[in-house]
Amino acid sequence: MPINLLKLPRLVGLIVVTELEEYQEVFLLSLCSLRTKFLVKKARIKLPNVSYQFRKCRGHNEFMIGFELHPTNFQYGLYKKVWYPVTSLLHVPKLVLNQISALKFGTGYEADTTIYLWYKEDGSFLHRIKYANDPMGIQKALQNHINSIFHYCGTNKLYLSMKCKGTLPNITNVKDIVIEDETVEPEFLTEVLTSYPNHQSLSIKSRIVGELPKESPVFQVQDIANFVGRNMWLRRALLTEQDIIQFLRKWISNEAYHSLETLSIMRNSGKTINEALIRQTIEFEEYDPSEPEKRPDYYDVVTPIRPIVQRHSLRNEKWLELKRITDGKRAFVQFFHIVFHFFVHKDSLDALNDDDVIWEF
Known part of the structure; x- marks a missing residue:
């Protein structure tokens, strides 16, 4: 039997509104009249x-x-x-x-x-x-x-x-x-x-x-050479080994990318990134299985825009390590076929910044 919601005691009416299972129901109820809209607002249901x-x-x-x-x-x-x-x-x-x-x-x-x-x-x-x-x-x-x-x-x-x-x-x-x-x-x-x-x-x-x-x-923000945001994820990008070397040098010297937290780039060609060529110029620290505690177990790439975020296990030889000269900040690097990952160590690896900036192409 239908019940007139507005004839119920106010407290009972508020309880009924808060028990609605669908946010659509709450929204439609707010359109019925000024009184139902007022009731919905008083229920203080939040998105x-x-x-x-x-x-x-x-x-x-x-x-x-x-x-x-x-x-x-x-x-x-x-x-x-x-x-x-x-x-x-x-x-x-x-x-x-x-x-x-x-x-x-x-x-x-x-x-x-x-x-x-x-x-x-x-x-x-x-x-x-x-x-x-x-x-x-x-x-x-x-x-x-x-x-x-x-x-x-x-x-x-x-x-x-x-x-x-x-x-x-x-x-x-x-x-x-x-x-x-x-x-x-x-x-x-x-x-x-x-x-x-x-x-x-x-x-x-x-x-x-x-x-x-x-x-x-x-x-204003897409070009990696001028990027000042926190997170960047590029697909089908024009990327050479010299681009990577230049980027790593600027980060190590603290010349640029001061706010960067995560960077992932996928080449637009099927040519594998030449890791050996990069390592001729950039000195990395390799994973030591006898001292696994020197690294975090994993790194969660958590950003406000990507619907799927992966957890990366860091305690293996696939990940290389860098340190910034000026402050000793650490970063983890991986070359995987046509993909280049660069993750800066954070105090809380699973922390999500509300002001993250992501440019995904």
Whole structure:
């Protein structure tokens, strides 16, 4: 038998809200009326983080909101990303007249919408809100609404697709940006970095089609010779042994890369890195199996943007060691076929810095 939530004693109503199993349920409840929105806010349900996905769905732009968790499987040394949906907006040319309902987001923004719900095989449900309004207004209002009802004031992660036409999402406080298309054009990268100038990490899992202009914002941080961030992961990169030697020399002398913590580069060619050539110039300390305690057991590459993070076992001959001249800082180096790893020793190997900067190409 249905129960009127608003007729329950306030404390009981708050308990009911906090017992809802889906964040989608909490969100939809907040749209029912001002009183239910107030009840949701009083329940003080919080999101651990907020991610936005801007993608193509059935020929239309879809704007999804949710959060991510990364449960750890130390047996395999992996962190797997799990997405938890909160809501989704689908921009369509027009709505079916007899299915329209007016919804209020944020602090008074009102839009004609149609809400669709469906159940998955596991019994959980999903919903999508269709709208025909100007995307810029409703996106901003929705962000304000989410921040308000879930008491969220943190930074945001944004997944983008070049397949979506029109303007980029109108949201603020974007820290992490991920682009996952098969290919991406330089003009799109410029637009993204210009639209979200305060971002701290960028992951481009796409092949860049065309040449990046010299004035591109990407070059402000992408070039390893000028990199000043904490973490970099490059795929299909032009990398020579002389590049590696120059990089290692600058780190050892403390001439550059003062904030660097992790660096992984995969060559764009299938040619194995010539470790012997590098070792002719750079002096490494090899692993001593009689004194394994001189090294940590492992190194976890934990960054805020990569969905899968690996644990590397350091107590073996595959890893070489370097020391910085000025302060004795240690780093661990590995050459594995076409891959070059460089990990700087930290006081807490599994610590995650909120201000990590990652550039992944």
